Amino acid sequence: GQQVMQIPQYQHVQEGEDFTTYCNSSTTLSNIQWYKQRPGGHPVFLIQLVKSGEVKKQKRLTFQFGEAKKNSSLHITATQTTDVGTYFCASPTQGGSEKLVFGKGTKLTVNP
Amino acid sequence: DTAVSQTPKYLVTQMGNDKSIKCEQNLGHDTMYWYKQDSKKFLKIMFSYNNKELIINETVPNRFSPKSPDKAHLNLHINSLELGDSAVYFCASSQLGGVTEAFFGQGTRLTVV
Numbered sequence: 001g002q003q004v005m006q007i008p009q010y011q012h013v014q015e016g017e018d019f020t021t022y023c024n025s026s027t028t029l030s031n032i033q034w035y036k037q038r039p040g041g042h043p044v045f046l047i048q049l050v051k052s053g054e055v056k057k058q059k060r061l062t063f064q065f066g067e068a069k070k071n072s073s074l075h076i077t078a079t080q081t082t083d084v085g086t087y088f089c090a091s092p093t094q095g096g097s098e099k100l101v102f103g104k105g106t107k108l109t110v111n112p
Numbered sequence: 113d114t115a116v117s118q119t120p121k122y123l124v125t126q127m128g129n130d131k132s133i134k135c136e137q138n139l140g141h142d143t144m145y146w147y148k149q150d151s152k153k154f155l156k157i158m159f160s161y162n163n164k165e166l167i168i169n170e171t172v173p174n175r176f177s178p179k180s181p182d183k184a185h186l187n188l189h190i191n192s193l194e195l196g197d198s199a200v201y202f203c204a205s206s207q208l209g210g211v212t213e214a215f216f217g218q219g220t221r222l223t224v225v
Binding site: 030031033035037041042043044045048086088090091092093098099100101102104105107 | 143145147152153154155156157160162167168202204206209210211212213214215216217218219
């Protein structure tokens with residue numbers, strides 16, 4: 001079964017509004033990675049979180065890893081049209097770190 | 113200079129045909145993957161290779177056969193193509209399995225008619 005559940009599946013926002021996508025797992029994750037895929041493009045790595053409670057920022061993007069290492073979020077402040085795309089979380093499965101499993105993704109559209 | 117390159121980018125073929133997709137990475141990574149992305153954008157892992165040895169084989173029909181001649185290459189051969197095989201196939205590599213980030217190729221959009 002799927003390792004990580006990601007919500008929402010779709011999000012439409014007006015430019016300037018904030019956006020958040022969430023990933024949840026029933027098991028402890030060794031790490032969580034976030035990727036962005038632009039329309040027609042391929043997934044591109046954004047960041048990796050490893051430590052419990054970790055928070056990392058990249059300009060308007062804030063990534064969090066839960067204290068129990070079972071959930072994570074990506075928050076974008078004041079979205080821009082360049083933020084459009086599908087955001088995926090991913091994590092290696094338990095007992096087999098060779099397998100990187102992706103959440104179903106959140107497709108973000110931004111109305112100018 | 114592309115880190116992970118796969119060819120072809122587009123592939124249109126008839127049902128029943130056999131086709132191959134090639135992938136090469138110049139990053140010196142040990143792990144390579146094949147993912148299938150359907151129309152809903154779900155990324156499903158198909159195969160994982162570590163240092164040219166098959167590690168993970170998800171519930172993929174045996175019409176799909178990966179081959180890794182060396183750790184820099186992972187090709188995907190598909191026999192007897194079906195309509196449901198239409199999707200975008202991504203090759204990816206990482207230094208150390210799921211512990212490190214994955215680098216994706218540009219994708220191959222396969223359309224079976």
